[in-house]
Amino acid sequence: MSASSPPTRAIVLWFPDWPVTALLRSEARAAIGAPAATGDPSPATPDAAIAIMHANRVVACSAAARREGVRRGQRRRDAQGVCPALRIEAADPSRDERAFLPVLSRLEELTPGIQPLRPGLCAVRARGPARFYGGEEHAASALLDVLDDCGLPDARAGIADGLFTAEQAARLLSPGSVGPGRRITIVPRGASAAFLSPLTVATIATAVSAGGDDLVALLVRLGVQTLGEFAALDPAAVHDRLGEQGARLHALAGGSDSRRVVPRVPPPELAREVAFEPPLELADQVAFAVRTTADDVMTGLDEAGLVCTEARITLLDDRGGRSERVWLHPTCFDAPALVDRVRWQLQASLEGEGATGASPAQRLSGGVALVRIEPEAVDDSAHHQPALLGQGPDERLHHAMSRVQAMLGHRGVVTPLLAGGRWLGERERRVPWGDAERPARSRDLPWPGSLPSPLPSEVFREPRPVSVVSPDGGTVVVDERGRVSAPPALLDGRRVTAWAGPWPVIERQWDGGQARRAYRFQLVDADQSAWLLVLEDGRWWAEGRYT
Structure with missing residues (x-):
């Protein structure tokens, strides 16, 4: 589009406080798919006071938090000062995007050509929907009605020339302009400059990915307070002083938005499922x-030029039971590997093997009525092509281990x-071959009371x-004050030549059922063997040996 071309007429849909909405929707989904264990915090409700933080500042907050005085840009301590009951959550862009994808898919069922601008904000060209629904307002109303059905009644729509003006129209909603009780703002054709003129220059900070705040601060120091004042400046002077980015923002402030609406290409539907009637036992x-379903999944991936590195398998029984798990693969899945995961997950669910990921809430109690296989993470197939002159040792090892695992079961081969x-x-966990699981007890966390280096060369399981x-x-x-009753003299009948300790290890003193208090010692016997010993509840144990 040339600089003289008129801006594209666009409908922009804005979802206020989307990071908070994404958090609530993800927690609701987790509560349905895998109920929380006893003692876990329950999912937040829409009327809870929630703030999303990034770099110790509020980037989004719920309506309840705003009523208490929480605002975007506040420091954490200031937000907690005005709302002591405020729930703090870290910003998670990936969570926001995951929650936004189903909304985009639902809108695309109503009208094609949706462009996601960022999580919580999307646009569509107004011409097509307006012709189909009989006007721009009717088209926006139809989109908002669909969002109401999706549980998003706070969504707003702005219609204007250009994406920037339409976004500001959605954000600065004036329901009286289109009738009472509506959530649509329409800026007439050619009126973008007049609509934007009274807005503060801080508005343009959202139009750039970086440097927007610095530019706004510069304009304020120069005495430019509104977009109208900014647009009135000489374009050549703005370009000379602020460069290409400043010239682009100057055009936006004047209502000359040259950006097109670029529809996203919806990803292909790669999930497959099969239902059984009667259920299989x-x-x-x-x-x-x-097997046929797994082959269909691989065929769909091949047609899209993709491979699956992470697969979600869902099993439903005829009594309402559900088992769902995400399986990972060190390279990429093939059809037999998917079939093996279905069998292992079903066996673990029926037998109640918690080690394989089947929690009590995810065990099946009846016959299997439905199996769904969904690629959770995919990669370009070009990255997984076999070597030109044959497979390397790592690939041969993987195939051999996978064959043994297929014969012995999921936990038959572990790493x-x-x-x-x-x-x-506790510092070693055995994981089934091929599972890229992260340990529940992260080694990156601080562990007060853990043994520092050098560690024993031999550790007794x-x-x-x-x-x-x-x-x-x-x-x-050792008494309650940590004093040793007498120096150690004999270790299993061998004379002790040197010793050190005790070092207390105290865990979960607030939990009577899991509280633990023990003392570590280091002893050297007459054979010059060094031992790491633990005294707990009056009994001595050897935890490891130094050699």
């Missing part, structure tokens, strides 16, 4: 029946994974009971 029956914890046995006695033959103990 045996895992092998289900695995055999889903060690470093985790976090205060005890040496199950601590070994030992005896530690004093010179008079009594068992060495």
Whole structure:
């Protein structure tokens, strides 16, 4: 589009406080798909006071928080000062995008050509919907009605020449201009400059990805307070002083928005599902029946030039039970690998093996009535092509391990994974081959009381009971003040030549059922073997040995 071309007439839909809405919708979905365990916080309600934080400042807040005085841009302590009951959540752009995709898909069912500008804001050319629905206002009303059905009654619509003006029209809603009780603002053709003129220059900060606040501060120092005053400046002088970005914002302030509405290309539907009537009872029956479905998934991926690296498998039984899990793959899935995951998930759900990811709320109690396979993460197939001169050792190893795993089951082949914890046995977790799971106890968290380096070269998976006695033959103990009753003299009958400790390890003192208090010691015996010992509840255990 040339600079002299008129701006595109656009309808912009704006969803106020979208980060908060995305949080509520994601929590509601999680509560339905996998109910929270006892003691977990319940999902927030729409009338809760919530603030989304980034860099210690509020980037979005709920209506209830605004009524208490919370505002965008506030520091965390100021927001908590005006609303002590404020719930603080970290900003998550990926969560916002995930929650926005179903909304875009629903709008595309009504009219094609939706362009997502950012999570919570999208646009569509006004010409097509206006001709179909009999006018721009009727088209916007139809879109808002669909959003009402999706549980988004606060959405607003702005119609104007150009995306920037339409966005400001949606944000600065004046319902009286189009009738009482409506959520649509229409800026007549050719009236963009007059509509934008009284708006503050801070409005243009949202039109650029970076540097907008600095430009606004400069304009304010120069005495330019409104978009009308900014648009009245000489374009050549603005270009010389502010560069290309300043010239573009100067054009936006004058209502000359040259951007087109660029519709997104909806991703292909890659998920497949199969229903069974009557329901199937045996895992092998289900695995055999889903082979065609797995082949269909791979065919759809091949046609799109993609491979699946992460798959979501959902199982439903005839009694309302549900089992859902996301499976990961170190390279990419093929059809047999998907079938294996369906069988393993079904076996784990029916047998209640919590280690494979089947929580009590996700176990099946009846026959399987439906299986759904959905690629959760995909990659370009060009990145996974086999080597030109044959497969490398890593690929051969993966195929061999996968074949053994297919014969022995999901947990038949495991790999060690470093985790976090205060005890040496907690720092290793065995993960089934091919699962890129993150440990529940992250090693990056601080673990007060954990053993510093150097660590024992030999760690006993199950601590070994030992005896530690004093010179008079009594068992060495530690009192409530952490004092040793007597110096250790014998370790399992061997003379102790040196020792150090105790170092207390105290966990979950607020929880009577899981509270733990123990003491670590380091001992060297007459054979010059160094031991890491633990005294807990009056009993001695060997946790590891230094060699």
